[in-house]
Amino acid sequence: MPSTISQSPPRVFSELKPWLQEHYVNLPKRLQSVAVFALHNPDVIALNTSAVISEKAGVTPSTLVRFAKSVGYQGFTDMQSVFQESMRHIPQPYAQRLSHLDDGEQQPEQTVLHRFSQAASASLSRLEQQADETAILQASEQLAKANTIYIAGQGRATPVTTYLHYTLVKMGIQAVLLDGMAASMIDKARLIRRDELLVAVSFSPYTANTRELVDICLSQKVPVVAITDSTLSPIARPDDFHLEVLEEEVGGIRGLSATMCLALCLAVETGKYRSQNGELFVQ
Amino acid sequence: MPSTISQSPPRVFSELKPWLQEHYVNLPKRLQSVAVFALHNPDVIALNTSAVISEKAGVTPSTLVRFAKSVGYQGFTDMQSVFQESMRHIPQPYAQRLSHLDDGEQQPEQTVLHRFSQAASASLSRLEQQADETAILQASEQLAKANTIYIAGQGRATPVTTYLHYTLVKMGIQAVLLDGMAASMIDKARLIRRDELLVAVSFSPYTANTRELVDICLSQKVPVVAITDSTLSPIARPDDFHLEVLEEEVGGIRGLSATMCLALCLAVETGKYRSQNGELFVQ
DNA sequence: TTATTTTTGGAATATTTATTCCATTTTTAT
DNA sequence: ATAAAAATGGAATAAATATTCCAAAAATAA
Known part of the structure; x- marks a missing residue:
């Protein structure tokens, strides 16, 4: 498989998605399943060890590292930091009470x-x-x-x-x-x-x-x-x-x-x- | 400072806040500043190493561990998992790192x-x-x-x-x-x-x-x-x-x-x- | 079908990280 | 002011984790 590290790998998660869309078909079978897992479970990538992630994804840790390198990262740790960065910007959902949406108390900017x-x-x-x-x-x-x-x-x-x-x-x-x-x-x-x-x-x-x-x-x-x-x-x-x-x-x-x-x-x-x-x- | 590990420490982040509210005044100076930092920056606790966190919080790694133990956790890693759980989609039971709903390990009484x-x-x-x-x-x-x-x-x-x-x-x-x-x-x-x-x-x-x-x-x-x-x-x-x-x-x-x-x-x-x-x- | 190339798994190794321990500093009690 | 107790820092150690390497398996080309 031709290497793509001639260009800089995606440093934010929202750029990784289109990158994978473009390169997905060129990836070997196992790396494709890592790609799907990573896109569907970014929090799992961000918050777990490579052993945990690889088991959840149904591959081995070395395959996980190989996937990261195929995208252009230096290793799993480099790729994980991209997923972690995207989590830093997610509003924390803790302790939010469910209030009735139709009782007029919702904030006007709620989508x-x-x-x-x-x-x-x-x-x-x-x-x-x-x-x-x-x-x-x-x-x-x-x-x-x-x-x-x-x-x-x-x-x-x-x-x-x-x-x-x-x-x-x-x-x-x-x-x-x-x-x-x-x-x-x-x-x-x-x-x-x-x-x-x-x-x-x-x-x-x-x-x-x-x-x-x-x-x-x-x-x-x-x-x-x-x-x-x-x-x-x-x-x-x-x-x-x-x-x-x-x-x-x-x-x-x-x-x-x-x-x-x-x-x-x-x-x-x-x-x-x-x-x-x-x-x-x-x- | 009297230990509180006679009772179970908070397993979810939303319970940690009232716990700290109650016990904050009894903590030594450095542990108090760790408490404030932890409540204000839960994502930093969840996503970084103890070295990075302690540097950002202005304490040493051993103080960070001591803070965790003062709340009743076994160590920094135990406490960090609580912060990480709050960042996941749905809280997973503590210490079940490799289990998931679909691999047959869930409790038999779940309907x-x-x-x-x-x-x-x-x-x-x-x-x-x-x-x-x-x-x-x-x-x-x-x-x-x-x-x-x-x-x-x-x-x-x-x-x-x-x-x-x-x-x-x-x-x-x-x-x-x-x-x-x-x-x-x-x-x-x-x-x-x-x-x-x-x-x-x-x-x-x-x-x-x-x-x-x-x-x-x-x-x-x-x-x-x-x-x-x-x-x-x-x-x-x-x-x-x-x-x-x-x-x-x-x-x-x-x-x-x-x-x-x-x-x-x-x-x-x-x-x-x-x-x-x-x-x-x-x- | 066979040979070659690519992909993959898994264990050894390297690196990173958390924890413990002890000396020093700070705080508190007398 | 001094002694004792508590808190703290920092380095050594233990544990955890990522990466590399090599043999085996799978895929592809001839």
């Missing part, structure tokens, strides 16, 4: 990204603290036992249904996404058997279509798992399973970060239940 | 919900700290100026494209989701005009289809905004716009919480730009 990521973090904290983990396990048990899982939701719930479908299928679990015209969905819902299951996802303002699908399934004794934002939701029935997740609202807009996390957990627990109970399905 | 929500929080922290906000504003400006926004992505990216499409449409912005068969998407991509725009979403392992759509659009001078996980992604081009978001991996599985937050921010900034620049569209 949209800051407000939404703080809201998302708060939503995740609420999920972790308030979620009924027994309910998640019971719901995942129901999903695991179903022959086929049907998934329905509209509007803001659509990314959730898509993701749940994608993740379940990735785990080799038979799942069908109910989408398209309302009449068509209702027709399909009428055909769901009792050994199958419906996952319904709906948030305020609730869509009548999803509620109707739930009504149909319950009247046919088809089990239903609901993902919704409140016990008071029209799809949360006392006689079936429901999981609650409420996203923080910023400027009248709610995100989906906590809901995606919950959907992922539901899919993973379902996969675990299947693998632990020997119910394997040929895919 | 799936806990692991994934912690990973999601870490992903959001990384997004907030590392995201290029100028790039987000520039990308949203491009979206705001486009007559119609086309959105493409497959697999795990599908919930993101669905959500971005939903949010943009909710804001009265003309957006079209490119989905369905690959050949059909490519046909549609060829018809995208230069006053329109493509948003491409792709994560490792990258799909060839999305990359091909980007190639087609760039060759026809159609602006592209890429949402991806790395500068080194095949859809991140130096001559166009790309936004990076990398989700933490747990057991080989990556969530979408940070990505959904970024997609929401992009849509909101786009809506803001439109409303601030008087480009209203009848819906």
